[in-house]
Amino acid sequence: MIPAMTEATTSPAPNQPRLPGDLAIWIFILAEMLVFAVFFTAYAFARAKDPALFNECQMTLDRNAGAINTLLLVTGSWFVVLAVQAAHRDDKAVIARHVALGMLCGAGFLGVKVVEYAAKFGAGISLSTNTFYMFYISLTFFHFMHVILGMVILSVIWNQARKGAYGRENCHGLESGAAYWHMVDLLWIILFPLVYVMR
Amino acid sequence: MLKVLKNPAHRAWLVLIVATGITWYLGEIGAYGTAAIVAMLVIAFIKGRLVILDFMELRTAPWLWRILLEGWLIVVGGLILLAYWISLK
Numbered sequence: 143m144i145p146a147m148t149e150a151t152t153s154p155a156p157n158q159p160r161l162p163g164d165l166a167i168w169i170f171i172l173a174e175m176l177v178f179a180v181f182f183t184a185y186a187f188a189r190a191k192d193p194a195l196f197n198e199c200q201m202t203l204d205r206n207a208g209a210i211n212t213l214l215l216v217t218g219s220w221f222v223v224l225a226v227q228a229a230h231r232d233d234k235a236v237i238a239r240h241v242a243l244g245m246l247c248g249a250g251f252l253g254v255k256v257v258e259y260a261a262k263f264g265a266g267i268s269l270s271t272n273t274f275y276m277f278y279i280s281l282t283f284f285h286f287m288h289v290i291l292g293m294v295i296l297s298v299i300w301n302q303a304r305k306g307a308y309g310r311e312n313c314h315g316l317e318s319g320a321a322y323w324h325m326v327d328l329l330w331i332i333l334f335p336l337v338y339v340m341r
Numbered sequence: 342m343l344k345v346l347k348n349p350a351h352r353a354w355l356v357l358i359v360a361t362g363i364t365w366y367l368g369e370i371g372a373y374g375t376a377a378i379v380a381m382l383v384i385a386f387i388k389g390r391l392v393i394l395d396f397m398e399l400r401t402a403p404w405l406w407r408i409l410l411e412g413w414l415i416v417v418g419g420l421i422l423l424a425y426w427i428s429l430k
Contacts (some may be wrong), residue, residue: 157401159401159402159404160401160402160403161397161399162397162399162402165408168406169419171422172409174411175413176413177368178417179413179420180415183424184421184423186359186420186425187424187427189424190424190425190427193428193429200418205368205369206365208360209368211366212361213358213361216354216357216361217354219392220350220353220354220357222396223350223396223398224350225350227350227397231375280359306383319400320397321397324392326394327392327396328389328392331385331388331389331392332385332417332421333388335364335381335382335385336421338368339364339381340377340378340382340425341364341371341377341378
């Protein structure tokens with residue numbers, strides 16, 4: 143275990159290199175990122191076999207929804223960073239509120255995605271329509287599941303934070319959950335341009 | 342305003358929002374081909390790096406973790422670029 147920072151400085155500038163949260167969550171994050179790396183690469187190379195089909199079908203995607211969802215995840219991540227920063231300066235009252243705001247952004251993401259899926263499925267598009275839609279649905283849905291898991295983790299953290307569990311001396315759980323939430327954001331940052339915009 | 346930007350998280354958020362707007366705009370004007378692809382991958386790399394360093398707080402982490410996550414960005418971006426380059430042939 144790495145001892146918690148004891149400096150009373152507001153800017154977290156530890157002299158020793160320090161990995162936030164638990165090592166286990168970072169191993170898990172790396173494994174998840176490897177799986178997504180395979181998916182992203184598979185999409186790109188499948189596209190190389192039939193760029194005309196991918197370009198045509200990409201035009202049917204709701205780019206505005208994709209961009210709004212990027213803004214939601216980025217802002218959700220930002221709120222969770224502010225919660226971690228509040229824990230580092232022992233400002234306990236702020237932590238739960240910022241985690242809740244992060245969850246609100248996540249809920250917004252899920253809502254936008256449900257509307258987007260409803261429109262696509264309503265138009266008769268399914269996994270078997272063609273290679274592009276197979277990738278579009280499976281990639282975004284796999285990511286969707288990760289947003290849900292991130293929300294579950296944040297809800298546990300929010301509950302703990304409300305009880306005053308996190309502070310300067312005890313922020314490992316908060317930092318671990320935050321790291322996972324940022325991973326969900328990081329993955330969408332690649333997924334959005336790749337599937338919705340690049341042609 | 343400038344005081345607010347001293348917090349790396351606020352700075353990163355601002356850049357992430359603007360960068361998302363640029364990618365969206367490139368889509369709106371129908372940008373395509375090598376220049377558009379490279380531009381979008383560079384933007385995605387900058388955004389991903391900000392999330393890794395300022396949101397995940399790996400800027401002050403042991404170098405191994407920075408290499409692993411930033412390396413992931415470079416490898417994934419490189420493979421996507423390779424696939425798109427093949428498709429343009």
